[in-house]
Each structure stands twice: as C-alpha cells, then as structure tokens.
Amino acid sequence: xxxxxxxxxxxxxxxxxxxxxxxxxxxxxxxxxxxxxxxxxxxxxxxxxxxxxxxxxxxxxxxxxxxxxxxxxxxxxxxxxxxxxxxxxxxxxxxxxxxxxxxxxxxxxxxxxxxxxxxxxxxxxxxxxxxxxxxxxxxxxxxxxxxxxxxxxxxxxxxxxxxxxxxxxxxxxxxxxxxxxxxxxxxxxxxxxxxxxxxxxxxxxxxxxxxxxxxxxxxxxxxxxxxxxxxxxxxxxxxxxxxxxxxxxxxxxxxxxxxxxxxxxxxxxxxxxxxxxxxxxxxxxxxxxxxxxxxxxxxxxxxxxxxxxxxxxxxxxxxxxxxxxxxxxxxxxxxxxxxxxxxxxxxxxxxxxxxxxxxxxxxxxxxxxxxxxxxxxxxxxxxxxxxxxxxxxxxxxxxxxxxxxxxxxxxxxxxxxxxxxxxxxxxxxxxxxxxxxxxxxxxxxxxxxxxxxxxxxx
Amino acid sequence: xxxxxxxxxxxxxxxxxxxxxxxxxxxxxxxxxxxxxxxxxxxxxxxxxxxxxxxxxxxxxxxxxxxxxxxxxxxxxxxxxxxxxxxxxxxxxxxxxxxxxxxxxxxxxxxxxxxxxxxxxxxxxxxxxxxxxxxxxxxxxxxxxxxxxxxxxxxxxxxxxxxxxxxxxxxxxxxxxxxxxxxxxxxxxxxxxxxxxxxxxxxxxxxxxxxxxxxxxxxxxxxxxxxxxxxxxxxxxxxxxxxxxxxxxxxxxxxxxxxxxxxxxxxxxxxxxxxxxxxxxxxxxxxxxxxxxxxxxxxxxxxxxxxxxxxxxxxxxxxxxxxxxxxxxxxxxxxxxxxxxxxxxxxxxxxxxxxxxxxxxxxxxxxxxxxxxxxxxxxxxxxxxxxxxxxxxxxxxxxxxxxxxxxxxxxxxxxxxxxxxxxxxxxxxxxxxxxxxxxxxxxxxxxxxxxxxxxxxx
Numbered sequence: 001x002x003x004x005x006x007x008x009x010x011x012x013x014x015x016x017x018x019x020x021x022x023x024x025x026x027x028x029x030x031x032x033x034x035x036x037x038x039x040x041x042x043x044x045x046x047x048x049x050x051x052x053x054x055x056x057x058x059x060x061x062x063x064x065x066x067x068x069x070x071x072x073x074x075x076x077x078x079x080x081x082x083x084x085x086x087x088x089x090x091x092x093x094x095x096x097x098x099x100x101x102x103x104x105x106x107x108x109x110x111x112x113x114x115x116x117x118x119x120x121x122x123x124x125x126x127x128x129x130x131x132x133x134x135x136x137x138x139x140x141x142x143x144x145x146x147x148x149x150x151x152x153x154x155x156x157x158x159x160x161x162x163x164x165x166x167x168x169x170x171x172x173x174x175x176x177x178x179x180x181x182x183x184x185x186x187x188x189x190x191x192x193x194x195x196x197x198x199x200x201x202x203x204x205x206x207x208x209x210x211x212x213x214x215x216x217x218x219x220x221x222x223x224x225x226x227x228x229x230x231x232x233x234x235x236x237x238x239x240x241x242x243x244x245x246x247x248x249x250x251x252x253x254x255x256x257x258x259x260x261x262x263x264x265x266x267x268x269x270x271x272x273x274x275x276x277x278x279x280x281x282x283x284x285x286x287x288x289x290x291x292x293x294x295x296x297x298x299x300x301x302x303x304x305x306x307x308x309x310x311x312x313x314x315x316x317x318x319x320x321x322x323x324x325x326x327x328x329x330x331x332x333x334x335x336x337x338x339x340x341x342x343x344x345x346x347x348x349x350x351x352x353x354x355x356x357x358x359x360x361x362x363x364x365x366x367x368x369x370x371x372x373x374x375x376x377x378x379x380x381x382x383x384x385x386x387x388x389x390x391x392x393x394x395x396x397x398x399x400x401x402x403x404x405x406x407x408x409x410x411x412x413x414x415x416x417x418x419x420x421x422x423x424x425x426x427x428x429x430x431x432x433x434x435x436x437x438x439x440x441x442x443x444x445x446x447x448x449x450x451x452x453x454x455x456x457x458x
Numbered sequence: 459x460x461x462x463x464x465x466x467x468x469x470x471x472x473x474x475x476x477x478x479x480x481x482x483x484x485x486x487x488x489x490x491x492x493x494x495x496x497x498x499x500x501x502x503x504x505x506x507x508x509x510x511x512x513x514x515x516x517x518x519x520x521x522x523x524x525x526x527x528x529x530x531x532x533x534x535x536x537x538x539x540x541x542x543x544x545x546x547x548x549x550x551x552x553x554x555x556x557x558x559x560x561x562x563x564x565x566x567x568x569x570x571x572x573x574x575x576x577x578x579x580x581x582x583x584x585x586x587x588x589x590x591x592x593x594x595x596x597x598x599x600x601x602x603x604x605x606x607x608x609x610x611x612x613x614x615x616x617x618x619x620x621x622x623x624x625x626x627x628x629x630x631x632x633x634x635x636x637x638x639x640x641x642x643x644x645x646x647x648x649x650x651x652x653x654x655x656x657x658x659x660x661x662x663x664x665x666x667x668x669x670x671x672x673x674x675x676x677x678x679x680x681x682x683x684x685x686x687x688x689x690x691x692x693x694x695x696x697x698x699x700x701x702x703x704x705x706x707x708x709x710x711x712x713x714x715x716x717x718x719x720x721x722x723x724x725x726x727x728x729x730x731x732x733x734x735x736x737x738x739x740x741x742x743x744x745x746x747x748x749x750x751x752x753x754x755x756x757x758x759x760x761x762x763x764x765x766x767x768x769x770x771x772x773x774x775x776x777x778x779x780x781x782x783x784x785x786x787x788x789x790x791x792x793x794x795x796x797x798x799x800x801x802x803x804x805x806x807x808x809x810x811x812x813x814x815x816x817x818x819x820x821x822x823x824x825x826x827x828x829x830x831x832x833x834x835x836x837x838x839x840x841x842x843x844x845x846x847x848x849x850x851x852x853x854x855x856x857x858x859x860x861x862x863x864x865x866x867x868x869x870x871x872x873x874x875x876x877x878x879x880x881x882x883x884x885x886x887x888x889x890x891x892x893x894x895x896x897x898x899x900x901x902x903x904x905x906x907x908x909x910x911x912x913x914x915x916x
Contacts, residue, residue, distance in 0.1 A: 098866040102815035301806030331870040348759030357560035401902050402909040408556040412789040417875040444859050451860040
C-alpha cells in the first residue's frame with residue numbers, strides 16, 4: 001500500500017541555447033502518477049512541459065534546477081495524471097441524455113432513439129451535441145475521445161474548437177439515415193471529411209463499420225484495403241448483446257469476431273466496443289491479433305446487455321480501454337464513473353477483490369485507451385517525449401480525506417468533480433474547474449434549445 | 459416518460475391565528491419529486507414547512523395564497539426530494555478510507571482493519587471519524603444514517619452536533635475490542651448510551667448483533683425480549699458472503715435467516731445489511747416477516763462478495779433500503795452512487811433494462827430506507843405531516859443537461875456534487891453547497907491528524 005516514492009530519471013535534454021523563447025511550464029504536483037511504469041506514485045514531482053510535449057518528470061527541486069527558464073505552476077494540493085481517453089462514445093447523442101431510460105433495448109432503439117434521430121439529427125444537432133459533450137468530457141478530465149456518429153465534419157469542428165483530441169469514426173451501416181443513404185454514400189462522405197481534416201494534430205480517424213451484423217459481408221472484406229489505403233484504425237460495436245451473437249452464429253455459422261478475423265480486419269489498429277458476450281475462442285483470437293476491446297460497463301448494465309468478461313480478457317492479454325458509450329445509454333460522459341464501475345464490477349463478478357486493482361484501472365482509462373486508438377507511442381502516460389495531456393485532480397477534498405494512497409483515492413473515492421485543471425498538448429483547457437475553450441452558458445443554452453424539439457414525440 | 463404534472467391535494471390545515479410567530483418557509487422548487495405517490499413529478503410546486511414538519515405540497519401560487527406569512531425560498535432551478543437514508547454504515551471508519559484496498563477479504567480484515575482498529579479506535583477516533591462522515595453525508599443529501607460501530611456516545615454527540623439523524627446500532631459480538639470485553643459488556647455499555655440519548659429527537663436505536671456468525675446462540679435468542687423491553691429495532695450484517703452462509707449451514711444446519719426466524723428476531727423492525735447470498739426460502743421468510751434488507755452494492759462488489767438478488771427480493775415484496783457500508787470498503791459515503799449502481803446493476807445482472815427504474819431506485823434511497831428503520835410514518839417522503847427533511851438538487855448543470863425527466867436525471871446523470879441545499883427537521887444544514895453545522899476545514903484537519911497514526915503499520 002505504501003506509494004513508491006521513487007524518483008524518475010526519465011529526462012529529455014534540457015532546452016538548448018538556441019531556444020531563445022521557450023514555451024512551457026513546470027507543473028508542480030503534490031503527487032504525480034505517470035501510469036508508466038505501472039504502480040509509480042511520485043511525491044512532490046514536477047511534470048515539465050515544453051511546447052506541446054512532456055520534457056521531464058522530476059522531483060520539483062531538480063526540475064527547478066534543470067528548467068529555471070520555465071514558470072512553475074503550484075499544484076501541490078493536486079494529483080497529476082495523464083489525460084483520460086474515452087475510447088467509445090457517440091458525442092452528439094448527449095442531447096438525448098435521459099430521453100429514453102428504463103426501457104427494453106428494442107423499445108429504446110425502435111420507439112425512441114431511431115425515430116428521434118430520423119427527425120432531428122442534422123449538422124446543427126451534431127454541432128451542438130458534440131460541443132456539449134466535449135465540454136462535459138474536458139471538465140471531467142477526458143482529453144481524447146473516440147466518436148462514432150453522423151456529420152463528422154461538424155463534430156470535428158466542435159471538438160477542435162474545444163481543444164480536445166478526437167478519433168473520428170467514419171461510420172457506415174446498411175440502414176439509411178439523414179446523413180447518408182447507403183454504405184457507399186456513408187463511405188464517400190466519410191472519406192471526404194478524412195481528406196479535409198487528416199492533417200489536423202487534434203484529429204485522427206478510424207473506419208467505423210457500425211457492427212458486424214449491420215454491415216454487409218462485402219464491406220467487411222473491404223476493411224483491410226480501405227484501412228491501409230487511408231491509414232485508418234477500425235472502430236466497431238463488438239458482441240454487445242447475446243442476441244446479436246446468436247443471430248450471427250445462426251446466419252453465418254460463426255461469431256462476429258471470427259468473421260472479422262476471416263476478413264482480416266482484426267489487429268493492433270482494431271478496437272471493438274463492449275465485448276460483453278465473447279467465447280473462449282473469441283478472446284483467444286482478440287489476444288493473438290493484438291486487438292483491443294473497449295469496456296463500457298455502465299452502458300452494458302443500463303441496457304441489460306450484461307457484464308463483459310474482464311478478468312478473462314485481462315488474463316488472455318487483450319488490451320482493454322474504457323468508454324462511456326453515448327449519453328442516451330449511460331447517461332454520463334464520465335470516464336471516472338467507468339473507472340470506478342469497472343474496478344468494482346470486475347471484483348464483484350469474479351468474487352476476487354484483488355482483480356483490477358486501482359493502478360490497473362487507471363491504466364485502462366489512460367494508456368490502454370491510447371493503445372486501443374493506436375496512440376500508445378505519444379499519449380496515455382506522463383512520459384518524457386509524449387504529448388503533454390495532463391489532468392490535475394484535487395487531493396484536498398472531503399470525498400478523498402484522508403488520502404493514504406493517491407491511486408486508491410482516484411479510483412475509489414474521487415470523481416470527475418474533483419478535476420481542477422486540464423492541459424491538452426500543453427494548452428490549458430480547464431482552469432480551476434472552468435473550461436477555457438467552451439462557454440458553459442452557451443453550451444447549456446443550445447442544449448436547452450433542443451429540449452422541446454426532442455420531447456415533442458414523447 | 460412524460461412527467462406527471464399533477465397537483466397535490468395533500469394539505470394540512472394552515473396556521474391558526476393563535477400561532478403568532480409561525481416559523482417555516484415555502485421551498486419553491488422547479489420540480490418536486492415527493493416519492494409518495496411513486497412516480498409523481500410536480501412542476502413548479504412548493505414544499506411548505508412549518509416548524510419541523512411539512513405542512514403542504516402545493517403549486518407555488520396556491521402555497522403563496524395559503525401560507526402568505528411564510529417566506530418563500532426560490533429554488534426554481536432545483537429539484538426537491540426527500541432526504542436520503544443511508545441505512546447501513548460504520549461512520550467512524552471514514553478515517554480508514556482507502557487504507558486497505560484491492561485486498562482479499564481475509565487480508566483486508568485480518569491484516570489491516572482489525573489490527574488498525576485494535577491500535578487506534580478510541581472515543582476520540584470515533585468522534586473525529588463520525589464528524590467527518592456526517593459532513594460528507596449531509597453534503598451529499600443524506601439526512602439520516604444507520605450506524606454500527608463502537609463508542610456510540612461519541613458518535614451520537616458528533617451526529618447531533620452535525621444536525622443529521624442517526625439510528626444508533628448497539629453493537630455486540632463475541633470478539634473483544636477496545637470498547638468492550640464481551641457480549642455482556644457491549645450490551646451493558648450500549649444500553650447506558652440508550653438511556654442517556656433515548657429521548658433526543660435526532661436519535662433512535664437498534665439492537666445490533668454484528669452478524670449471526672459472530673454472536674452466540676443465546677444472545678440471538680435474547681433479541682426479542684431485549685428489543686421489546688427497550689423499543690429497539692434490529693440491525694445486523696446478513697448473508698454478506700457465500701463463505702459465512704455455508705459455514706452456518708455446516709455448523710447449525712440452517713442459514714442465518716432461518717436462525718434469526720427461529721429466534722423470533724425477524725419482523726418489521728428488522729433490517730439486515732447486504733443480503734447477497736439468500737436462497738429462495740430465505741427470501742420468502744424475509745418477505746413473510748416484513749423484514750428489510752439494506753442493499754450495499756458498491757461494498758459487495760468491491761470486497762468481491764457478489765451481487766444481491768435484488769430482482770428476486772423486489773418480486774417477493776421484501777422492503778429494500780440502500781446503504782454505503784463503511785468508507786473502508788466502498789470508499790464513498792455517497793448514497794447517490796449507490797442509487798445509480800443499484801439501478802444499473804439490477805438491470806445488467808437480470809438482462810432486463812426495465813428492472814429497478816428511476817422512481818423505484820429513488821424510493822429505495824428514501825422511503826424504503828425510512829421503512830427499514832421503522833420511520834416510514836414520519837420520514838422518507840415529502841408528505842404533509844412528515845418531518846421536513848428536504849434535499850434540493852441543481853437542475854441546471856452540465857452533467858444533467860438537457861433534463862427530459864427529473865427522476866431519470868437524478869438517478870442516472872446527477873450526483874451528490876449537485877446537492878445545493880439540505881434541511882433536516884426544517885433546519886437548514888447545507889446552504890448553497892456549504893455545511894452550516896460542521897466546519898469543513900476543521901473536519902479535514904482532524905482527519906489529517908489521524909493519517910500518520912493509521913499509516914504507521916503499513
């Protein structure tokens with residue numbers, strides 16, 4: 001239980017003399033939990049930021065000596081961790097939060113969500129909903145999210161303005177929507193947006209077949225070539241319900257995972273959301289191919305889908321990220337809640353309170369999420385050379401007191417309401433609890449504007 | 459989904475002329491969810507408070523006409539609900555929050571909690587820990603808690619000063635502690651405290667045999683006479699782990715529930731915490747006797763105990779309250795978290811998203827908890843004649859926006875951090891997020907004082 005008060009010796013070279021106007025700062029934390037290496041808790045360290053990257057993680061005094069030119073930011077009453085990665089959501093659906101609760105899955109989709117989407121989802125809806133979602137996520141310490149929804153151009157515009165990182169899922173499915181009329185139309189529109197935004201530093205893309213059951217076999221076969229041609233990952237809904245798995249078994253004689261494997265779509269750029277109903281072979285295939293699963297425990301519980309076999313997936317070595325899913329099925333874009341729920345649920349379901357301990361849960365919410373999105377090389381931990389996505393959480397609160405172990409406090413006691421400061425690529429986007437990039441009053445007002453429109457068909 | 463915007467006609471007589479100096483107020487809410495009747499959502503109503511009781515729940519304008527002498531409090535951006543009842547905790551253990559996480563149950567108890575208790579638990583520890591717990595609970599909308607710990611005199615003193623209601627469990631077990639050396643000593647000390655505090659309006663008592671496996675058969679037989687002699691309910695740990703149930707089956711040839719039934723200890727004044735491992739007969743017996751179970755989902759998950767059969771208990775008609783358990787095994791005294799976890803977990807485990815809908819979850823956290831504690835007649839709902847324990851929650855927050863259904867918002871989207879105002883018996887104890895009865899700075903300082911003492915044996 002004793003935090004390892006070790007010193008980090010992972011340091012990049014200090015600024016050379018040529019850097020006449022260095023930009024950066026020394027974030028002086030009460031504790032730093034870098035996530036890499038797992039289990040490290042560094043008391044009284046500084047995270048040194050130069051431009052958009054982490055230059056060093058050092059004891060405060062050493063950082064002051066090595067980087068005297070950089071201003072010190074006093075965060076001694078805060079715990080510094082990497083930015084959280086929400087690896088599966090439908091951001092714009094935040095406007096549907098609480099619109100359809102306590103319903104059977106088929107009623108939820110067919111009576112509520114789909115008709116409302118058909119009536120309301122427009123570029124303006126996506127712009128307003130995504131802005132609200134980005135604000136909620138940033139305020140709660142999420143610095144990157146993987147999205148899957150319609151009108152990605154508007155969603156990206158909102159995310160870029162908010163200063164959050166976005167993995168854009170280029171969605172396609174056999175069902176027509178306002179956005180696109182068929183699979184080819186979805187793909188054509190998606191790739192146009194990819195062309196437009198592909199070089200933006202906050203934005204990356206994944207091909208997003210909605211699910212194995214909702215895309216055609218031909219389009220599944222096309223995944224590898226589309227991905228290699230456009231350097232895309234793959235983001236899909238994977239084995240969410242028992243019904244879909246048994247339907248596919250009936251229709252194709254194999255599971256969705258086996259079909260994806262056959263199509264060559266799995267691999268270390270693949271991340272599948274949910275993974276609730278996976279058999280032993282599915283788990284082995286996901287592990288062998290280096291594929292990731294994004295655990296969305298609140299959504300899986302709330303929709304009655306079940307509980308993903310987290311202990312089995314971890315034991316097999318499958319990389320596990322965390323996601324909130326959309327606010328129509330959660331109803332919070334709160335990765336802290338998922339962190340806690342994942343850690344508790346894994347223990348309760350296995351009967352083993354040592355499963356998914358605090359540091360491993362923190363890793364799921366950060367580095368493992370980054371890995372799922374193909375970004376473990378430059379995101380997900382407070383490691384010199386990586387992007388400076390940093391979250392500072394209050395270590396001086398009623399909910400946390402007393403703090404024997406900051407990692408335990410983060411996972412089991414604290415919540416997103418304790419996030420005080422957030423930086424993305426060295427840019428401060430939350431300052432003392434206030435988002436600096438999105439005006440909360442405006443975002444709430446635009447959410448309110450949609451309320452009577454959504455409600456009309458209740 | 460459409461909230462029932464009905465008018466309440468449940469009104470007590472207005473103040474008579476003799477009441478020359480009426481004390482009270484009209485709490486003018488944006489919405490009022492009275493919990494009784496289940497499902498009611500009253501837009502733009504006022505909860506009228508006179509002295510320590512609710513006089514009426516009326517549309518705001520009608521309340522203004524009927525009670526012009528009472529000042530109006532504008533809570534139009536807030537949702538009013540009854541105070542939450544935390545029906546099982548060990549308040550003083552808040553000082554052990556996060557001290558022993560991610561450990562097997564036996565290690566947790568035997569290596570950590572028991573040695574720390576033996577070394578540290580004194581009247582001062584209980585006073586400081588209970589004060590911290592009361593502050594955390596009040597800030598989170600809990601207006602009554604059922605406690606089970608040592609040195610109840612100090613715990614009561616702290617709770618009374620905080621202005622929270624307390625059900626004091628007079629604990630006894632076969633294991634000696636600093637507090638008492640044997641069962642008789644526990645009972646003697648407990649009954650002394652009962653004599654001293656029995657008439658205090660904030661305080662009530664329950665006999666608290668620690669668990670069926672940790673009290674003697676003779677003392678179990680004595681429960682009915684002790685309770686009737688002192689007008690006590692019964693509060694115990696009930697079927698928390700599979701191990702304890704199989705041990706009792708082996709040692710006594712029957713379950714703990716069956717033993718309690720045989721002893722005549724069950725009934726409508728009985729509430730058992732946890733109830734994770736109950737067979738069909740246990741559930742039938744609990745239902746027949748009118749006994750209550752206090753569901754503690756976070757603690758049961760975190761310690762790997764499992765998931766209580768909530769759907770089966772509800773179907774059998776067993777009254778179900780909610781509890782946080784102690785902060786050493788949760789680690790939050792956050793009934794909002796339990797509310798959400800209970801609602802989600804029941805759906806996920808049964809595979810039915812219609813199980814435990816929002817209004818029923820709210821009832822568990824309020825009226826059902828009051829019923830478990832034998833107080834359904836005057837607590838647990840915003841009903842004229844009942845005690846004025848009222849919680850006002852922000853309806854204008856990022857986490858909740860947009861609000862289609864206030865009950866859904868309360869259960870699935872909002873959290874204790876959205877509690878803005880709390881009254882107990884008409885006395886305001888939280889005002890705009892600040893506790894008026896316990897100084898937060900002092901409480902945190904006293905928690906900090908214990909930190910090095912607890913940590914020494916890590």
